[in-house]
Amino acid sequence: MDWIKKDNYGWIDMLRVVAIFAVVWSHVCDDFIAEFSADRHSFLTGVFLESIGRPCVTLLVMVSGWLLLPVRGEYSVGGYYRKRIGRILWPLAFWSIVLPLVSYAYYVHVNPDTRNPFVDVTGYTPQTLIAKLYTWVFNFNVDTIPLWYLYMLIGLYLALPVVNGWLRTATRRDVRTVLILWSVSLLFPYLRLLAPLTGFASCSGPDNNIWGLCDWNIFHSLYYLSGFMGYMLLAYYLKTWPPRWSWNKTLAVAIPMYLAGYCGTSFGYIWVNSMYPGQYQYLEITWLMCGLNVALQTVGVFLVFMKLNVKSRPWLSRMAAMMFGIYLCHFPVVQMTYDLYDIRTLDPALRIVLMAVTTFVLSYAVTRLLWAIPFTRRFVK
Numbered sequence: 001m002d003w004i005k006k007d008n009y010g011w012i013d014m015l016r017v018v019a020i021f022a023v024v025w026s027h028v029c030d031d032f033i034a035e036f037s038a039d040r041h042s043f044l045t046g047v048f049l050e051s052i053g054r055p056c057v058t059l060l061v062m063v064s065g066w067l068l069l070p071v072r073g074e075y076s077v078g079g080y081y082r083k084r085i086g087r088i089l090w091p092l093a094f095w096s097i098v099l100p101l102v103s104y105a106y107y108v109h110v111n112p113d114t115r116n117p118f119v120d121v122t123g124y125t126p127q128t129l130i131a132k133l134y135t136w137v138f139n140f141n142v143d144t145i146p147l148w149y150l151y152m153l154i155g156l157y158l159a160l161p162v163v164n165g166w167l168r169t170a171t172r173r174d175v176r177t178v179l180i181l182w183s184v185s186l187l188f189p190y191l192r193l194l195a196p197l198t199g200f201a202s203c204s205g206p207d208n209n210i211w212g213l214c215d216w217n218i219f220h221s222l223y224y225l226s227g228f229m230g231y232m233l234l235a236y237y238l239k240t241w242p243p244r245w246s247w248n249k250t251l252a253v254a255i256p257m258y259l260a261g262y263c264g265t266s267f268g269y270i271w272v273n274s275m276y277p278g279q280y281q282y283l284e285i286t287w288l289m290c291g292l293n294v295a296l297q298t299v300g301v302f303l304v305f306m307k308l309n310v311k312s313r314p315w316l317s318r319m320a321a322m323m324f325g326i327y328l329c330h331f332p333v334v335q336m337t338y339d340l341y342d343i344r345t346l347d348p349a350l351r352i353v354l355m356a357v358t359t360f361v362l363s364y365a366v367t368r369l370l371w372a373i374p375f376t377r378r379f380v381k
Contacts, residue, residue, distance in 0.1 A: 010310035012063055013320035015302075019060050020323040021360055022053030023146070027334045028355045032348050034117040036273070044270070045348040051266035055298035057149060058231050058289050062302050064156070065232030066239050071164040084157040087381070092150045094379040095328045096136035102332045103143040104129045116338045146331050156228060163229065167236065175237050178225060182233070185226035186292040189285045193272070227290055231298065238306065250307050258300030264293030325367030325380030326360065333359045333366075 032046030192208040204214040211220040268286030276282040370376040
């Protein structure tokens with residue numbers, strides 16, 4: 001990690017803080033989006049506000065790509081896996097156990113009468129709790145939703161040595177070609193949504209199975225050039241061949257990209273909800289991290305932060321170091337602050353702001369506490 005410390009960019013630290021706050025912001029908005037038709041005003045407020053921070057995770061992936069590619073030093077593949085993935089397994093195991101325990105204690109003993117539409121308190125029983133404490137090895141659960149990122153990150157780390165071998169000899173044109181194909185893959189979710197509307201009928205499985213998808217094959221044509229690795233490659237490309245643009249040109253490119261993506265994210269979600277109410281396999285399509293609209297938002301924000309002249313400061317670096325811990329522990333705090341500010345005379349937008357700020361501060365305090373103890377530091381670092 002020494003080379004990362006030497007290249008400790010201030011704007012990277014700032015972007016980490018902004019991205020993690022956007023994660024908290026998005027999960028706060030989810031509680032209001034869950035109202036759907038029961039409270040249309042809360043639903044629309046949640047959609048439009050959450051769409052602002054939708055590129056939160058993809059920005060984190062681009063930060064990882066900026067810092068980790070190309071892989072520095074001489075590592076065996078096995079050594080690299082032990083170094084990188086070993087650091088994730090401890091937090092994954094710890095929070096997969098702690099978060100369900102915290103949620104169970106809160107909804108069973110503290111506030112079983114919550115009015116949070118995102119929460120089903122009937123699901124908190126001793127039997128479901130016990131199951132959650134060991135089935136995390138298969139996947140996250142309703143109490144550990146943010147941990148999906150760690151499972152995904154493990155996959156990226158498994159692939160990085162392979163990608164790095166190619167980058168050693170890849171030219172700028174080679175990387176650009178792959179990024180163009182990755183950009184095409186960003187259209188895949190929308191094509192799946194639109195295919196049935198054209199009269200397409202799949203011979204196997206749902207009618208939105210396209211490009212080779214079927215009951216016995218989940219690997220479509222661009223599967224191997226799609227996904228979050230594209231964001232890492234894009235960050236590597238921008239780092240290796242950065243655009244030499246003025247502020248005016250940067251903003252002229254970045255702002256329209258972000259606004260176009262935002263419109264697709266927000267209005268797209270509302271449209272899909274009107275077309276397929278209650279059908280969750282469709283509702284997330286315009287919010288998928290590897291969809292074109294979220295990618296446009298991500299690149300727009302990243303280009304602006306690259307242009308910022310932010311000096312590396314010790315306080316900013318220390319704060320950025322806490323962000324991983326905030327990501328890991330914030331989710332139950334979000335649900336608690338929903339109850340804290342469950343004042344129906346307050347406008348949903350104000351409640352969202354209060355919840356997000358309170359959750360961020362409290363999660364920061366928890367992370368600092370765990371960081372101060374040598375034994376628990378591994379769970380937030």
